[in-house]
Amino acid sequence: MPTRTARTAWTGNLEEGSGKVELTSSQLATYDVSFPQRAAEDANGTTSPEELVAAAHSSCYAMQLSALIAEAGGTPKALDVRAEVSLGPDPAGGFRLTGIELTVRGEVDGLDAAGFEKAAEAASTTCPVSKALAGVEITLDAALSG
Numbered sequence: 001m002p003t004r005t006a007r008t009a010w011t012g013n014l015e016e017g018s019g020k021v022e023l024t025s026s027q028l029a030t031y032d033v034s035f036p037q038r039a040a041e042d043a044n045g046t047t048s049p050e051e052l053v054a055a056a057h058s059s060c061y062a063m064q065l066s067a068l069i070a071e072a073g074g075t076p077k078a079l080d081v082r083a084e085v086s087l088g089p090d091p092a093g094g095f096r097l098t099g100i101e102l103t104v105r106g107e108v109d110g111l112d113a114a115g116f117e118k119a120a121e122a123a124s125t126t127c128p129v130s131k132a133l134a135g136v137e138i139t140l141d142a143a144l145s146g
Contacts, residue, residue, distance in 0.1 A: 002025075004025040004026075005024040005025045006021060006022065006023055006024055006025070006052075007021070007022045008020065008021045008022070009022075010033075014035050015035060017034070018032065018033065018034040019034070020032060020033070021033050021047065021052070031046070031047040032045065033046055033047055033048060034046055038087070039087075048087075050085040050087050050097065053083075053085045053100075053129075054083040054084065054085040055083075057083040057085070057100060057102070057129045057130070057133065058081045058082060058083040058102070060128055061081050061083070061102060061104070061123055061127045061129070062079050062081045062104075063127070064123040064126055064127035064128075064130075065079060065104065065106075065119060065120060065127075066079060068122050068123050069106075069108055069111060069116070069119050071119075072111055072115055072119050073110050073111070074109060074110040074111035074115065074119070075108065075109040075110050076106060076107075076108050077106075078106065078107040079105075079106045079107075080104065080105045080106070080145070081103070082101075082102070082104075083101070083102055084100065084101040084103075085099075085100050086098045086099045086100070097136045098136075098137075099136060099137045099138075099139065100133065100136055100137070100138045101138075101139050101140075101141070102139065102140045102141070102142075103140075103141045103142075104120055104143075105142075105143060105144070105145040106120075106142075106145060107144070107145055107146055108144060113143070113144050116142065116144050117142050120140060120142030121140065121142070124138060124140045
């Protein structure tokens with residue numbers, strides 16, 4: 001399996017500095033980052049490690065769920081996955097990820113609500129990003145739509 005790479009170029013101190021995150025492997029984009037915007041409610045055109053983790057988690061989860069739906073005999077027509085990653089104080093000092101909320105709504109042929117929820121639960125613990133984030137509480141809200 002391939003290795004993927006991202007790179008950050010940072011200048012300045014934490015409070016006043018800023019950086020650029022580059023998706024090096026795909027060469028798709030470069031994003032601005034700064035700690036003041038990371039800690040603010042409004043991202044104001046910058047991304048953050050938490051948003052990037054949310055992107056990684058939602059996409060990984062969608063892939064894993066589509067595989068598990070197929071294994072259970074269903075056909076995924078559409079999956080809408082949202083990951084909300086929270087940053088908060090760490091009792092040991094500094095900050096840490098304090099939780100991840102996954103929300104998925106799916107249009108699936110061949111599975112009832114119980115079958116979909118079973119696959120959704122399994123995906124929340126078996127996608128590689130969920131495994132990597134095992135030290136963070138991950139909650140799930142899964143339902144069929146329509």
